[in-house]
Amino acid sequence: MLAALLSGAPASARALAGRLRGRRPAPPRAPAEATITLYRDGPLLVRGPFTLRRADGAELPVRRRVVALCRCGRSRMPPFCDGSHHAAGFRDPPEP
Ligand code: FES
Secondary structure: OHHHHHOOOOHHHHHHHHHHOOOOOOOOOOOOOOEEEEOOOOOEEEEOOOOEEOOOOOEEOOOOOEEEEOOOOOOOOOOEOOOHHHHHOOOOOOOO
8 A cells, every 4th residue: 555655656755665564775886987077167077987097007095075186287185186276277268
């Protein structure tokens, strides 16, 4: 009965119903592929499943779901962004 009532309900309502029945809600699905987004006047934001490797092929451990990669060249912890682009006044090149 409850399942029938909630079949068209939002995910939060279904999660609550699952908890009421003693079940945990299913974890959110991981994205199938990585997405790279240019953050305005800042880093490249990488989301999704990916492997980050050094020039020699060694894998760099990534402990976050979203990683910011420097594209201004001023980071003190490359290849990651450390916010130095702000002080450097980095700006995106004009769009064609
Ligand atoms: S883009 Fe943030 S430090 Fe370079």
